[in-house]
Amino acid sequence: MTSSAFQSLILPFRQKLYCFAFRLLGNEEDAKDVVQDAFIRVWNNREKMPELQSLEAWCMRITRNVALDRLKSRKYRITDDLDRAGEVPSVHQTPHQHAEKSDMMRRVHAAIARLPEKYRTVLQLRDMDGLSYQEISDMLEIGLAEVKINLHRARKTVREQLQNLQVYGIQ
Incomplete structure (x- = not known):
């Protein structure tokens, strides 16, 4: 693979890989580093590309592995940046509505x-990144049924935690 082919085939995934690593x-800085390391791994393994069904899924899997390695090696903890990542201020909201929405998020x-x-990974890939079940299955190297089961359990757990918080005030 030439560098121009790499730029045209792989670099368009940069933003998606960054968002995934950031979540x-x-x-921010660690996510950028992870994407850079993932691109290096992709380049070093470019001879495998013709065998792949989905380059995007392969790149996402490499990014996930690099990010998980970083989490394990540094005993990394998710910061408040994650809480702010999905928030987009609206000009049509009152301060009270904005505060309620921010609290809920x-x-x-x-x-x-x-x-x-x-x-968490399956939920993020499906509900935040919009990947199909098959793409998630390929990326995580797990069966389609396991993807669906993990997604159902993740959604159910989040829903129960939010309901418990709403009803009982406990987390």
Whole structure:
């Protein structure tokens, strides 16, 4: 593979890989580093590309592995940046509405952060990145049924945590 082919085939995934790494790590600089390391790994393994069904899924899997390695090696903790990542201020909201929405988003992100890694990853890939079940299955190297089960369990756990918080005030 030539560098121009790499630029045309792989570099368009940069933003998606960055967003994925950012959600896993919760830090801008670390997410940029992870994407850079992932691109290096992709380049070093470019001879495998003709065998692949989905280059995007392969790149996402490499990014995930690099991010998880970073989490494990540094005992990394998700920061408040994750809570702010999904918030987009609206000009049509009153301060009270904005505060309620921000509080709810903080609770949702906290509930997602408490999920086991396999549930959190599937939930993020499906509901935040919009990947298909098959793409997630290929990326994580798990069966399609396991993807659906993990997604169902993740959604159910988040829903129960939010309901418990609403009804009982407990997390």
